[in-house]
Amino acid sequence: MNYLLHLLVYFDIYAILALSLNLVVGYCGLLTLAHASFYAIGGYACALLMLTANWGFLPAMLTGAFLSAVASLTISLSAWRLRGDFFVLASLAVQTLIYSAIYNWSSSKYPIGSWENLTNGSFGLTGIPSPKLFGWEINGTFDYAVFATGVAGLCGFILWRLKSSPWGRLLLAMRDDELAARGLGKNTRLAKIQAIAIASAIAAVAGALYATHVRYLNPDSASLDESILMLNMVIVGGLGNFRGPLVGAAILVGLPEILRFFDFPDAQAANLRLLIYGLLLVLLMHFRPQGIAGNYRLE
Amino acid sequence: MPTISVFPKSEEAPILLHAQGLCKAFGGQVVLDKIELELRQGEVILLRGENGSGKTTLLNILTGNLKPDSGEINYFSNGSPRSYCFPQRWWQELNPFDHFTPEFVAREGIGRTWQDVRLFGSQSLRDNLAIAMSNRFGDNPFFALFSPHHVIEREVEINQAANTMLTHLGLAGREDSSADKISLGQSKRVAIARAVLSGAKILFLDEPLSGLDRQGINDVLTLLQSLVNEQHLTLVIVEHLFNQSHLQGLITTDWLLDNRDITVSTAQTPIHVSSTDTARPAWFSLLAGKNTDFIEESLPHGALLTRIRQPDFFNSPSNPVLEIKDLVINRGQRDIIGLDDQGDIRGFSLTLYEGEIVILQAPNGWGKSTLIGAISGLITPRLGDICLFGQSINDNPVWERIHKGLKVLTSNEKLFPNLSVKEIIEITNNQTDISIFFPNIANRKCSSLSGGEKQRLAFLCQIAPSLSSTLNVLDEPFHGLDYNAVAEVITHLLSGLKTKAVFITIPFGYKP
Ligand SMILES: Nc1ncnc2c1ncn2[C@@H]1O[C@H](COP(=O)(O)OP(=O)(O)OP(=O)(O)O)[C@@H](O)[C@H]1O
Ligand SMILES: [Mg+2]
Numbered sequence: 001m002n003y004l005l006h007l008l009v010y011f012d013i014y015a016i017l018a019l020s021l022n023l024v025v026g027y028c029g030l031l032t033l034a035h036a037s038f039y040a041i042g043g044y045a046c047a048l049l050m051l052t053a054n055w056g057f058l059p060a061m062l063t064g065a066f067l068s069a070v071a072s073l074t075i076s077l078s079a080w081r082l083r084g085d086f087f088v089l090a091s092l093a094v095q096t097l098i099y100s101a102i103y104n105w106s107s108s109k110y111p112i113g114s115w116e117n118l119t120n121g122s123f124g125l126t127g128i129p130s131p132k133l134f135g136w137e138i139n140g141t142f143d144y145a146v147f148a149t150g151v152a153g154l155c156g157f158i159l160w161r162l163k164s165s166p167w168g169r170l171l172l173a174m175r176d177d178e179l180a181a182r183g184l185g186k187n188t189r190l191a192k193i194q195a196i197a198i199a200s201a202i203a204a205v206a207g208a209l210y211a212t213h214v215r216y217l218n219p220d221s222a223s224l225d226e227s228i229l230m231l232n233m234v235i236v237g238g239l240g241n242f243r244g245p246l247v248g249a250a251i252l253v254g255l256p257e258i259l260r261f262f263d264f265p266d267a268q269a270a271n272l273r274l275l276i277y278g279l280l281l282v283l284l285m286h287f288r289p290q291g292i293a294g295n296y297r298l299e
Numbered sequence: 300m301p302t303i304s305v306f307p308k309s310e311e312a313p314i315l316l317h318a319q320g321l322c323k324a325f326g327g328q329v330v331l332d333k334i335e336l337e338l339r340q341g342e343v344i345l346l347r348g349e350n351g352s353g354k355t356t357l358l359n360i361l362t363g364n365l366k367p368d369s370g371e372i373n374y375f376s377n378g379s380p381r382s383y384c385f386p387q388r389w390w391q392e393l394n395p396f397d398h399f400t401p402e403f404v405a406r407e408g409i410g411r412t413w414q415d416v417r418l419f420g421s422q423s424l425r426d427n428l429a430i431a432m433s434n435r436f437g438d439n440p441f442f443a444l445f446s447p448h449h450v451i452e453r454e455v456e457i458n459q460a461a462n463t464m465l466t467h468l469g470l471a472g473r474e475d476s477s478a479d480k481i482s483l484g485q486s487k488r489v490a491i492a493r494a495v496l497s498g499a500k501i502l503f504l505d506e507p508l509s510g511l512d513r514q515g516i517n518d519v520l521t522l523l524q525s526l527v528n529e530q531h532l533t534l535v536i537v538e539h540l541f542n543q544s545h546l547q548g549l550i551t552t553d554w555l556l557d558n559r560d561i562t563v564s565t566a567q568t569p570i571h572v573s574s575t576d577t578a579r580p581a582w583f584s585l586l587a588g589k590n591t592d593f594i595e596e597s598l599p600h601g602a603l604l605t606r607i608r609q610p611d612f613f614n615s616p617s618n619p620v621l622e623i624k625d626l627v628i629n630r631g632q633r634d635i636i637g638l639d640d641q642g643d644i645r646g647f648s649l650t651l652y653e654g655e656i657v658i659l660q661a662p663n664g665w666g667k668s669t670l671i672g673a674i675s676g677l678i679t680p681r682l683g684d685i686c687l688f689g690q691s692i693n694d695n696p697v698w699e700r701i702h703k704g705l706k707v708l709t710s711n712e713k714l715f716p717n718l719s720v721k722e723i724i725e726i727t728n729n730q731t732d733i734s735i736f737f738p739n740i741a742n743r744k745c746s747s748l749s750g751g752e753k754q755r756l757a758f759l760c761q762i763a764p765s766l767s768s769t770l771n772v773l774d775e776p777f778h779g780l781d782y783n784a785v786a787e788v789i790t791h792l793l794s795g796l797k798t799k800a801v802f803i804t805i806p807f808g809y810k811p
Contacts, residue, residue, distance in 0.1 A: 161444055166429070166437030166454065169422070173430045176419040183362065184431045184497040185405035186438075194440050240421075296421060 005145040009213055011253045012145075012152035013206045018233040018245035019159050020202035025231070026239035026296055027168065028195050029175035030083070032091040033227045034075050035203055037098035038068040040222030042204020043211040044102065044119060047128045050212075052113035057131030061208040068204035069197040071098070076196040080189050095227055103219040124218030131212045148209055155202050160242060162198065171195055172240075175296075232277060236284060238294020247293045252277070312339040314375055315408075315501055315533055316361070321370035323356055325747065328739075330356050331367070332559035338501060343527055343549050344535045348556030349781045350751025354537045357556065358503050361535075362411045363404030376408035376500040376533075410499025412490045414506045414750060414779075420479035424470060424489060427478050428461035429454075431497035464492050468522065482664050484515025488522050495526060501533045502526070506750075508542040509778050510710075512662040512806040516545050523549060539751075540782050541580055579605075580805070582777060585789045586656055599640045602661035603807065604649070612799075613654030619689065620770050620800040621651040621674070626683035628666070628673050635666040636673070637683070646683055651770070651800040660807030667804040668710060671774045674802075675707040676700050687770060708761040710774040714753060716746035727760040736787070750779045758788045771801045 021035045045064030049055040055063075074097075078090035106121030119125070131138050131147070138147045162168055173181045174188045181188050211217045220226065229252065237248020256273050264272060289297040316338040323331040330353040338344070348354050359365035361372065366385060373382040383399050392398070419427050434457060436442035437450040465474055468488050470481075478486065487507055494502055507523070508516050526532045527549065535554075538546060555562040579593075587593070587607050594606040625646030627637035639645040647670075651657050661667050672678035674685060676697040685692055692700050701707075714723060721741040724734050734741060736759055740752065748756065754776075762771050771792065777785050792801065 158444060161447070162440055165440070165443035165447075165450060166434045166457075167440045167443045169426055169430055170438060172422055173419045173426075176421055177417050179364070179401065180413070180417040180419070181430070182401040183364075183405055183411055184493065185402050185433070186430075187402055198440060 002141050005141045007253065007257060008145045009141075009148045009209075011249060012148040013209050013213075014230070014233060014249040014253050015246055016152050016155045016206040016209070017203055017230045018237065018249040019156060019242070020199040020206075021230050022234050022239060022245045023159060023163070023171075023195055023199040025234055026241070026244070026294070027163065027171040027175060028079075028192060029296075030079055030192070030196075031088050031231070032075060032196075033088060033224065033231070034091040034095040034098070035199075035230050036224070036226035037095050037222050038072055038200035039203040039207040039210075039226070039230075040102060040217075040219070041068045041071055041098065042201075042207030043217050043221055044125070044207075045204070046208035047125050047211040047217050048113050048118070050129050051125060051127070057133060057208070057212060061205060064208055065201040065204040068207075069201040072196045072200035073193070076193040079192050079196065092224075095222075095224060099219060099222045099224070102222050119219070122219060124216060125211075126216050128211050128215045128217065130215065144213055148213065151205065151209060155205060159202065163242065167191070167194075232281065235291055236280060238291025238296075240290075240294055240296030244291050244294040248291070251292075312341050314339055316372070316374055316376060318361065318372045319370060321357075321360065321372070322368045323353070323360060323365070324368060329559055331360075334370070334561050336554070336561055336563070338533055338535070340500075340533055341527065341531050342533050342551050343523075344533075344552045344554055345543065345546060345550045346535055346537045346554045346556065347540075347543065350755065350779075350784050351749045352556045353559070354556055355505060355749060357561075358411065358505055358535070358537060362409055362503055363399055363401045366399055374404070374407040374409065377406070381407055405497065405499075408498055408500035409503070410494030410497055410501070411503040412487070412494055412505060412507060414509065416483070416486050416490050418478040418486050418490055418493070420477070422478055423475045424465055424478055424481070425458060425461045425474040427489060428464055428493055428496055429457045431493045432457045432460060433498075460496065464496060465489075468492055469518070482515070484511050484518055484663055487511065487515070487519055491519070491522060491526075495530070495532065499532070501535065504534060504536045506537055506539065506542075506779065508538055508545060510663075510775065510806060515663055515806075516542070520545060520549065539779060541582070541777070581782075582785050582789065583607075583658075585786055586658075586793075588793070598659075598661070599638065599645075600661070600665055602659060602665055605658045605660070607656040607658070609654045609656065611654075613652065616650075616652045618653040619650050620653055620655075620687070620768075621649075621802065622684070622686040622689075623647060623649045623674075624684040624686070626670075626673065626680050626685070628669055628678060628680045630669060634681070635669050636680075651802060653800060656801040656803070659802070659804040661804065663806055667806075668774055671707065671709065671772055671804065674772055675705065675709075688768065704769040706761055706769050706771045708758060708771075708773045708776055710778070714745045714757055716744070718745055719743060720745060720748070720756060723756065723760060733759045733791075736791075751781060751784060754779045755784050755788060759791060762788075762792055769799045771799060773801070773803045775805055776803060777805075 017035065017039060021032070024030050024032050042061070042064035045067050046057070046060040049060035049063060050057065074094045075091050079087055082090055102119045103121060105118045106123070107117045110117040112120045112125065133147070138144050170181070170186055170191055174186070174191055178188050207221065210221065233248035233252045234245050235248070236251060237246065238244025255276060256269070259269050259273060284291065314337055319335040321331055321334040322329070334357070346354050346357070356365065360367050366387070369385050371382060371384050373380060387399065419430065434450060434453045436446060437453060443450055462474055465471060470485060470489070473481065478489065481489070491502070491504070491507065507519055511519065523534065527534065536546065551565065553564050555564070590607060590610055592608065594608070596604045598604055625637070625648055627644055627646055628635055634644060637644055637647045659667065669678060673680045676692070676695060687700065687703050687705060690703070692703065695703070718726070719742050720737050721734065723745060737756070740748065745753065745756070758776055762773070776788070780788070
């Protein structure tokens with residue numbers, strides 16, 4: 001039972017990530033590899049504020065979301081001019097930058113969270129307190145699963161409302177033909193900044209959930225692998241609508257667990273998983289380029 | 300240079316746009332030189348000029364898509380005047396509220412349509428129109444999230460307006476079809492409506508009639524007429540020679556771009572060569588030369604086949620070049636080619652003999668491009684046979700068909716955008732030296748060519764006279780070309796017509 005609840009929390013976290021990433025990839029047509037960076041910024045900001053400044057979960061999480069949205073300007077400003085491959089490269093640069101900042105911002109002589117040793121480098125942050133919300137101490141796995149599902153539901157609702165609003169329609173129009181949208185007087189640059197900032201802020205919420213659930217955070221959560229996993233979820237599940245990323249998140253969270261039942265030694269299982277991811281992606285691109293449940297195909 | 304302006308009835312109408320001293324050069328090539336122009340409310344302007352004379356460039360400048368090198372543009376169309384002076388200072392570029400960009404110019408009441416339509420393909424027709432209307436709250440994610448009732452109130456209005464407009468366009472009941480599933484004529488009208496709903500007072504239309512059959516042309520003309528009469532919009536229409544006659548009666552003023560300058564006159568006289576409903580397009584006679592023997596045959600669904608037999612090369616209907624037998628082609632669930640007028644499957648058959656030029660005129664949606672796709676091997680027919688020089692080519696992939704002597708010019712020929720004209724000519728490996736046709740632009744990148752220049756290049760590269768026997772298949776080959784260019788490419792086509800046949804398709808007539 002506990003195991004299933006853990007799985008549910010993971011699904012919640014990745015559902016939030018995939019849905020928010022879909023706002024950028026599926027709705028704006030901008031393939032980004034930097035999503036994990038914003039997820040990590042959210043996680044680190046929340047964890048550090050709770051650890052060192054004794055902030056409550058809610059203000060810490062919201063601050064993380066805000067910082068993440070500000071940091072997302074690095075990729076949205078490059079999206080003003082760049083599209084396609086060049087935007088992917090720009091986002092990769094941002095990803096590398098943030099990852100190495102998190103990885104290297106440490107110095108063993110100083111306490112964690114000080115200006116000199118902000119992230120504690122590769123050792124990561126340990127002992128992150130569990131969240132407390134309006135007197136509700138969220139401690140057990142069951143409580144946490146309820147909480148995470150609630151947060152995921154809220155994020156999903158926000159994204160759903162945005163996507164079905166005229167603003168969401170504007171994003172789709174911009175994806176189809178940016179120049180035509182500008183010719184109608186639409187400020188597409190602003191729309192891109194907004195979309196990327198919102199997606200990053202929501203990814204930061206997922207980061208805060210992860211940090212307080214596992215209670216340990218290291219630079220791996222900002223790694224390129226993590227970004228690619230999120231992208232995989234969106235692409236496998238399907239771009240440009242609401243159910244696609246949910247399907248993708250369910251498959252890619254569930255797959256390693258299914259493998260677990262076959263009793264492979266751990267080392268092999270990890271490799272096998274990568275193999276299956278790769279195979280899944282290749283088969284999908286060939287037979288169903290819009291993803292399992294999507295309605296937009298990346299060019 | 301002096302500009303002659305005659306504004307008979309609209310002399311008192313308010314000026315909506317004034318530009319002076321507009322210059323634009325690409326590299327060393329001056330395209331526009333100190334252009335001065337003025338637009339008054341209710342005017343309908345025909346902007347004409349040869350291929351490469353700068354029509355699209357001028358349109359791009361006036362709609363904020365391209366900055367002129369120098370000059371001044373004043374917009375009075377939106378109540379408060381706004382003027383832009385060029386060259387701009389660097390600090391003007393930094394001011395976020397004074398950019399000369401498409402979106403800022405659009406807010407001055409300037410709308411435009413593109414030659415290649417550019418609807419938002421994945422969205423419904425209703426959304427395509429709804430997006431044009433601004434929803435002050437809904438376009439802002441903050442309000443969309445926290446104040447949904449404001450957004451929804453306006454959305455209801457917007458959707459109603461969009462539905463009304465679609466009904467007006469004769470598209471009632473199609474509100475939810477996706478924009479890439481409607482015919483070319485319909486999509487051109489939706490694109491015009493979209494620009495109007497975005498609040499345009501002046502509408503710039505780049506070749507709104509090109510590629511349309513008679514029905515499509517009439518529908519677009521009716522729409523334009525109602526925009527002028529009922530909404531008093533001001534129109535600037537770029538259109539090529541063969542379609543200009545349709546615009547007579549609508550046009551009040553004529554702008555002729557020639558030799559880097561613009562000449563303004565009232566449009567009174569018929570503009571040029573006419574092609575009325577019954578007469579053939581003017582280039583038919585160029586193709587036929589001294590031979591005026593046209594053999595006509597009607598085909599199902601309103602298509603017309605015309606054969607011109609070259610007296611020097613055509614002997615008797617004995618040497619078939621292309622034989623199409625009982626062809627049935629489907630796209631998705633629907634059969635497109637091979638149905639008779641009752642909709643029963645009959646199979647489509649057609650034979651082209653040596654020395655023949657065969658012109659297939661068919662309405663939009665008839666399946667011309669599908670048929671050409673099947674001939675060239677890009678589309679697999681459901682039933683039937685295609686033979687080239689007596690051999691079946693059913694199982695041959697595209698490149699083998701080309702080795703067997705097939706030459707195809709598709710209607711949206713994709714040239715390599717990053718190669719120069721010279722490189723493209725070299726790639727096509729012609730026996731004749733066609734670089735003589737491009738003396739000035741040999742080193743230019745293909746993506747910077749004007750619409751007509753691209754079409755001319757594609758034509759001359761694809762359709763090269765060759766020593767072996769060939770079949771030339773051309774899908775709407777003259778679109779976007781002015782009279783001189785048409786004459787030139789036809790001469791080129793005929794110069795090599797030895798043991799060949801030519802198959803040309805063009806839009807035409809009404810869909811029954
Ligand atoms: N980006 C560019 N770089 C260099 N030259 C250009 C560029 N754009 C246009 N030109 C050149 O400027 C001239 C005018 O081009 P423009 O597209 O305005 O012609 P047009 O009148 O619209 O012609 P068409 O009837 O063929 O569409 C052409 O000779 C074209 O090759
Ligand atoms: Mg042009």
